[in-house]
Amino acid sequence: MAILKFAPEALSNLFKPPVTTAYPAKPAEYPERSRGHIEIEIDDCISCGLCARACPCGTISVDRSAGTWTIDRYDCIACGFCVVQCPKKCLTMVPGYQTPGGKKSSVTYQKSPEVLAAEAKKREEAAAKAAAAKAAAAKE
Numbered sequence: 237m238a239i240l241k242f243a244p245e246a247l248s249n250l251f252k253p254p255v256t257t258a259y260p261a262k263p264a265e266y267p268e269r270s271r272g273h274i275e276i277e278i279d280d281c282i283s284c285g286l287c288a289r290a291c292p293c294g295t296i297s298v299d300r301s302a303g304t305w306t307i308d309r310y311d312c313i314a315c316g317f318c319v320v321q322c323p324k325k326c327l328t329m330v331p332g333y334q335t336p337g338g339k340k341s342s343v344t345y346q347k348s349p350e351v352l353a354a355e356a357k358k359r360e361e362a363a364a365k366a367a368a369a370k371a372a373a374a375k376e
Contacts, residue, residue, distance in 0.1 A: 274307060274318065279351045
């Protein structure tokens, strides 16, 4: 008897459009205000560490000497405080989600060797300029 109760519903669904989404063929559309995840343009980063200090969960770490920026995506709550605090605006909130993985790990971004070399050259020039200014002040 239960089949007779279900039959009208089954027949009506034959003539209606599908209720589910065509996810693999058509990419998912995320809501306008969804948070998504954090992305960085690492070569634009000045490694100031403001993003790490603004992060309430402590998921971001910046190593200025190595030129690396690390985020633990599983602990990140995607609040966006780091994006707001970034002075160079190299951090962005990207709609969508990260690809799930089998184990908990962090993601480390490394600056390109060209950018690291340019930063080292700037530091050397600044140190030489400071040393020259100090020597000139000592002579007076």
